[in-house]
Amino acid sequence: MPGLELAWTSPDIASARAMLGLRVDLVLLDIGLPDGSGLDMIGDLKATGAKVLVVTSLGDQETVVTAIRCGADGYLLKDSSQETIWEGINVTLDGGAPISASAAVFVLQQIRKPAETTKSSGEEMDELSEREIDLLKVFALGYSYKEAARALGISPLTVGSHVKSIYRKLAVHTRTEAVFSAVKSGKISL
Structure with a gap:
């Protein structure tokens, strides 16, 4: 073209x-x-x-x-x-x-669709810690693990630990799914 x-x-x-x-x-x-x-x-x-x-x-x-x-x-x-x-x-x-x-x-x-605050099974979503919510917010901005660690003043290993916890609590497998789930549930907004 x-x-x-x-x-x-x-x-x-x-x-x-x-x-x-x-x-x-x-x-x-x-x-x-x-x-x-x-x-x-x-x-x-x-x-x-x-x-x-x-x-x-x-x-x-x-x-x-x-x-x-x-x-x-x-x-x-x-x-x-x-x-x-x-x-x-x-x-x-x-x-x-x-x-x-x-x-x-x-x-x-x-x-x-009205905002949903529970998993599809009807169970309440495990509560995310304040730090996990902060991490999801920077991921929503497109930050990498290293950039998120720098922005939040924590080590990349700590980011990894929080990510595992987030994935478990939200029953997801990727950063994108985690952000989507948190937005959908009202935990964070874009």
């Missing part, structure tokens, strides 16, 4: 993290990567000033809503036409938020 230049590509999260120092206007991000979830990259990419347009085959409700809550500027499914993807790139660069129709349904459902 005229006026656009491809700066870099990456097959996985590890090599994408190595490119974070490069200044780009827009990142097309897949969620299903071989070494983890692209959801965990959104905050880091946004911190560089880049816009993030998710282009993925994953169209389930949790993934769509988590990506948007993590700061994705748009969400298109890979089965979209090439024309739709090009249009999505331009819309995102112009400050818009392109979302595939099937993904938009989930976003609207989330907006319409």
Whole structure:
């Protein structure tokens, strides 16, 4: 497309993290990567000033809503036409938020749903400590473990310990899921 230049590509999260120092206007991000979830990259990419347009085959409700809550500027499914993807790139660069129709349904459902403060099983969520809530707040801003440790004045090992506790209490497996769960339950806000 005229006026656009491809700066870099990456097959996985590890090599994408190595490119974070490069200044780009827009990142097309897949969620299903071989070494983890692209959801965990959104905050880091946004911190560089880049816009993030998710282009993925994953169209389930949790993934769509988590990506948007993590700061994705748009969400298109890979089965979209090439024309739709090009249009999505331009819309995102112009400050818009392109979302595939099937993904938009989930976003609207989330907006319409009242805040829930319990797990789906109906049990009360284990109480998070004040420090764990602080950690979730900095993760919501896209901080890495090291950056979170520095910001909170604790060691990276202590961050790891808190993260394990958070994962157990919230019954999640990733930082992104933890932030999403805490936002959904009203423990933190974005």
